[in-house]
Amino acid sequence: MTRPKAEWGEAAFEVVRELIKPEKIPFGFDTVVPVMQFDRDKPNALPLVYATALAKHFDAFLETGIHQINVVSHAFADAQTRILGQPMFIGKIQAGSRILIVDDVVTYGSTLANLRGWLEEQGATVIGATTLAAGFGGTKLALPDIVRDRLLDRFPRQAEAPRERAGLFRRVFHESGSTSSGGAKKRTRNATPHWCRPGIDASSRAPSIFGTDK
Amino acid sequence: MLAYTMSSSDKLKLPEIRFLTPEEDQQLTDLAEDIAQQMLGPDWKERQEQRRAALSAKNVQQ
Numbered sequence: 467m468t469r470p471k472a473e474w475g476e477a478a479f480e481v482v483r484e485l486i487k488p489e490k491i492p493f494g495f496d497t498v499v500p501v502m503q504f505d506r507d508k509p510n511a512l513p514l515v516y517a518t519a520l521a522k523h524f525d526a527f528l529e530t531g532i533h534q535i536n537v538v539s540h541a542f543a544d545a546q547t548r549i550l551g552q553p554m555f556i557g558k559i560q561a562g563s564r565i566l567i568v569d570d571v572v573t574y575g576s577t578l579a580n581l582r583g584w585l586e587e588q589g590a591t592v593i594g595a596t597t598l599a600a601g602f603g604g605t606k607l608a609l610p611d612i613v614r615d616r617l618l619d620r621f622p623r624q625a626e627a628p629r630e631r632a633g634l635f636r637r638v639f640h641e642s643g644s645t646s647s648g649g650a651k652k653r654t655r656n657a658t659p660h661w662c663r664p665g666i667d668a669s670s671r672a673p674s675i676f677g678t679d680k
Numbered sequence: 681m682l683a684y685t686m687s688s689s690d691k692l693k694l695p696e697i698r699f700l701t702p703e704e705d706q707q708l709t710d711l712a713e714d715i716a717q718q719m720l721g722p723d724w725k726e727r728q729e730q731r732r733a734a735l736s737a738k739n740v741q742q
Contacts, residue, residue: 475715496735502708504700509711518712518719527731528720530712533705539696551695560732562739 478511485598486516488523494564495593497527499585501569501577503534503553512570516598520568529565532557532581545574553577561589566596573601 500517503510514530521528538551553576559565567581572595582592597604618625700708716724 475711475718478715500712502712504704504708509704509708511711511715514712514715515719518715522720527735528716528728530709530716533700533708535700535705537698537700543695547695551697560736560739562742563735 475511475515478515481512481598482515482519486519488520491520491524491566491594491596493566493593495524495526495566497529497560497563497565497590498524499529499532499559499565499567499581501534501567501581502530502532503577504537506537506539510570512598513568516570516596517568520566520596524566526566527563529557529559529563532559532584534577534581548574548576553580555581555584559585559588559590563590565590565592566594567592569595569597571599571601572597572604575604 498517498521500513501510502514518528520526533556534553535556536554538553543551563585565585567578567585569577572578578595578597582595585592713725716728720727
């Protein structure tokens, strides 16, 4: 068995050191879950280094037993292609854990949503998610009100499906207010987008895809 | 009857998907351990286990 090459992590240390902003993560959690995945033919060290740094900073438990078991080539993929190539996860999480999901980049949010579903199906609560950078639109994942209302009017039963399949809740469709701390218009350094759910931590003023900033 | 034929430009581009091999899965674990040891110190595993036990006890109480 070959160990991972040391240099896989070295560049990630430099990137994380440059971009990490823990002061922008104001909500409370006890467990950090990195997106542990392969990027083509090698492990992606960025989420691991970022998550480890946050676990150290916040004195939280670092969960390294949740792995993405498939390798999906998402780079430059359109939305339809991404729907066909959903990330899948394995690994157990302690029920009752209050989790911060950590990834390197958010684009359409499918990895974060699928991982959240996997964790919440096991009885954990995902308090929020943070990434080092965001693709275009990645910091505005909540539906516009008009689209949300039309979907609920036309497909009220189908709107419940994400709850059963991905651990999402109907209020995802009911609450708006996603904004970006970085205001990213394209893949942006220092975007540090993160989101939290309403009612979990009243002190939170973080931008939210799951709740409201109002 | 509704008939619909996809033109070549309509066809969905299938994503490239494959599953991790056991060796690749182990590489993920090894890399996480190497990074944790480097950033959290050599005794990180023991401290993580203590933290896991404390979390488990807290969650059982709740």
